[in-house]
Amino acid sequence: MLESFIAGCDIIITGGEDLAAGIRxxxxxxxxxxxxxxxxxxxxxxxxxxxxxxxxxVLANDSLAGNLFKYGKTGNIVPELCCTEVSAILARSGxxxxxxxxxxxxxxPRPIRIEMGAALRDxxxxxxxxxxxxxETRKTLSALFGYRFPSIGISVSSKINESEYRIxxxxxxxxxxxxxxxxxxxxxxxxxxxxxRAAVLYAASVxxxxxxxxxxxxxxxxxxxxxxxxxxxxxxxKYPVVTGEVKSMFSLGSIRDILRGLVSEQVSIRHIPVxxxxxxxxxxxxxxxxxxxxxxxxxxxxxxxxxxxTDDKQTLRVLTLxxxxxxxxxxxxxxxxxxxNGALFADEWLEAFSPGIEGMVEKGLKPVVLCSPVxxxxxxxxxxxxxxxxxxxxxxxxxPDIKVEAVGEVALGRAGKKQAKGPxxxxxxxxxxxxxxxxxxxxxxxxxxxxxxxxLKTGDTQPNDR
Numbered sequence: 001m002l003e004s005f006i007a008g009c010d011i012i013i014t015g016g017e018d019l020a021a022g023i024r025x026x027x028x029x030x031x032x033x034x035x036x037x038x039x040x041x042x043x044x045x046x047x048x049x050x051x052x053x054x055x056x057x058v059l060a061n062d063s064l065a066g067n068l069f070k071y072g073k074t075g076n077i078v079p080e081l082c083c084t085e086v087s088a089i090l091a092r093s094g095x096x097x098x099x100x101x102x103x104x105x106x107x108x109p110r111p112i113r114i115e116m117g118a119a120l121r122d123x124x125x126x127x128x129x130x131x132x133x134x135x136e137t138r139k140t141l142s143a144l145f146g147y148r149f150p151s152i153g154i155s156v157s158s159k160i161n162e163s164e165y166r167i168x169x170x171x172x173x174x175x176x177x178x179x180x181x182x183x184x185x186x187x188x189x190x191x192x193x194x195x196x197r198a199a200v201l202y203a204a205s206v207x208x209x210x211x212x213x214x215x216x217x218x219x220x221x222x223x224x225x226x227x228x229x230x231x232x233x234x235x236x237x238k239y240p241v242v243t244g245e246v247k248s249m250f251s252l253g254s255i256r257d258i259l260r261g262l263v264s265e266q267v268s269i270r271h272i273p274v275x276x277x278x279x280x281x282x283x284x285x286x287x288x289x290x291x292x293x294x295x296x297x298x299x300x301x302x303x304x305x306x307x308x309x310t311d312d313k314q315t316l317r318v319l320t321l322x323x324x325x326x327x328x329x330x331x332x333x334x335x336x337x338x339x340x341n342g343a344l345f346a347d348e349w350l351e352a353f354s355p356g357i358e359g360m361v362e363k364g365l366k367p368v369v370l371c372s373p374v375x376x377x378x379x380x381x382x383x384x385x386x387x388x389x390x391x392x393x394x395x396x397x398x399x400p401d402i403k404v405e406a407v408g409e410v411a412l413g414r415a416g417k418k419q420a421k422g423p424x425x426x427x428x429x430x431x432x433x434x435x436x437x438x439x440x441x442x443x444x445x446x447x448x449x450x451x452x453x454x455x456l457k458t459g460d461t462q463p464n465d466r
Contacts, residue, residue, distance in 0.1 A: 009036050011089060012051045012058045015065025020044035022056075023078065025090055032077040033086055038069060059089060071248045080236070081244045111170055111222045113153035114211070117162035120179060124204045125154065133208030137215060144219060144263060146270030147231065152211075167211055169221050174214050179203045217388045220260035228256045235272045242276045249283035254290070261294045265380060265391070267305055274300050291377055302397040309368050309391060315403045318370040318393070319356040322411035325349070330375050348412060350386060356408040357387055368393060369410065 006012070009022035010033075022037030024030075039047055051058050064085050071079040078086050116125070124130050134152045141149040160166060166176045229252060236243040246255070258279070259269050269275060278297045282288050298305060310316045321329075329349075357367040368391045371379055376394040383390050398404060 006037070006047060006050045006056055007054050009051070009056050012037075012047060012056055013065050013068065013089070014044070014048060014058060014060050015062040015069075018044050019065045019069055020047040021065055021068040021072070022047070023086060023090070032083070033090065034077050035068060035072045035074055038072065038074045040069070061085075061089075064089075067244075071244050079244065079248075081240055109171060110150050110153040111227075112150075112211075113155065113168045113171075114207070115155055115157035115160065115166040115168065117160050117164050118156050118158075119162035120165055120203075121154070121156045124200060124207070127200055127204050129201050130204035130208065133204065134211070137208065137211055140212075141215065141219065141222070143270065144266065144268050145223065145227070145231075146268065146272060147227075147234070165207060167214055169214070169218060170224065174218055174221075175210060177207065177210055179206065216266070219266075220264045223256060223260050223263060225252050225256055228252055228259060231259075231269075231272060235276060239273050239276065242273070242280050246276050246279045246283070250279060255279070258290050258293055258297070261290060262297060266308070267298065267301060271301060271304065295373070295377060299396055303399050303402075305393070305397060306399060306402050309366050309393075310402060313403070314401065315405055316368065316398070317360070317365055317405045317407045318368045319353075319360070319408045319410050320406050321369065321371050321375075322409055325352065325410065325412055326371055326375055329379065330372065350383065352410050352412050353383055353387060353390070356410050357390060359408060365407070366391065370395065370398075370404065370406075 006022060009024050011023050013021045013023060015021075018040050020037065020039050020043075021035060023033050024036045025033040037047060048058055064082060067079065067082050071081055138149050138152060157166065160176075161178065163180055164176060164178045167174050232243055232247060232255070236247075259275070262269055262275075275297055278293065278300055282293050282296065306316055307314070353369070360367045367387070367389065369379065369383075370393050373394040373396050376392055376397075380390075380392040383392070
């Protein structure tokens with residue numbers, strides 16, 4: 001049986017004294033060469049001997065044989081990392097394979113698309129403030145995903161009301177809204193040019209703010225297998241060894257889920273070499289829950305994470321948890337084998353976060369809660385729906401040179417009191433500018449009640465999941 005496999009090989013590549021890989025390529029029937037045999041130890045010695053008697057060439061190449069064993073599998077095509085070298089070896093032995101003819105690329109659909117009614121498109125479509133707002137959203141996504149995010153598509157749809165808009169993520173509706181423009185066609189209302197201009201700017205800011213809100217909540221949906229594959233392909237050009245190791249040990253779906261877990265908490269995945277190193281390290285320990293791997297990656301990216309919430313003096317302002325509250329929370333999580341269960345926690349626990357978070361937002365600060373490593377991921381899941389913008393950090397994620405300043409405490413029985421203490425309302429920092437300031441996540445929407453003064457009515461700007 002072994003002799004017949006060896007006879008079917010075009011070449012045997014050996015490494016040291018104990019590795020042997022058999023390669024076969026049939027130009028008429030194969031797209032790329034395949035690995036027919038992978039043997040080590042005594043079996044490898046037998047293959048060398050049988051190959052010599054069968055007239056199959058044997059080539060010693062320690063590094064190539066090692067890579068074939070590390071990244072390849074019997075019956076699969078040669079790993080991409082080894083293709084160039086195998087191609088040269090086959091060419092010298094009289095075997096060549098050609099790369100497939102170029103196929104005309106099909107332009108992929110844009111991951112984010114905004115559909116508008118005809119009147120709304122004419123009203124704000126060409127406005128500079130609208131285009132600039134979309135540009136800022138695109139920059140935010142590019143920084144989050146670590147690659148140049150495609151432009152946001154704009155189109156007119158006849159399926160919706162003329163004053164409505166729909167925001168689509170990967171072709172599925174993520175949210176919709178309505179801006180009443182019935183007054184716009186009425187010429188006798190006596191609006192001045194300044195009032196009309198203000199109304200246009202407000203309408204554009206409402207739509208952009210709605211988009212930013214959806215991006216903050218649902219950015220992981222924009223990261224599919226195709227996007228992850230593109231990230232890995234780009235990484236493999238610069239970091240071939242660690243990328244190849246990760247690709248051989250994790251499925252594309254598993255890598256996607258881990259990256260989505262990071263993105264869901266607004267952790268940028270642009271530092272892909274660090275992430276790949278952690279994945280490769282953990283793969284050596286055997287199967288591990290994604291949540292555990294994500295926590296390890298967060299610790300490796302702790303400086304990047306913290307700097308997103310510090311001011312210019314690298315001071316991190318946080319809410320802390322009352323000792324009793326955190327202990328109760330940790331105990332419930334640790335003794336519940338199924339993980340986090342919302343039924344374990346009373347609504348009172350969730351409401352306890354509101355005063356401190358509202359106090360930080362009012363003072364132009366991004367809300368951050370500092371807690372123990374045991375509780376961190378569970379507190380984030382517990383608060384995600386009601387407080388999607390809340391960052392939850394653990395003590396081990398704070399670099400030693402980052403100064404931490406507690407501005408309030410989350411405690412049961414204090415839901416009626418504002419707890420965050422920070423800069424004055426007119427203060428400004430890296431993360432915001434005053435009460436009505438805007439952070440780097442996108443422009444604020446202002447006061448929605450002012451829409452009525454301008455004749456505008458905004459519809460439901462909450463995501464409408466489909």
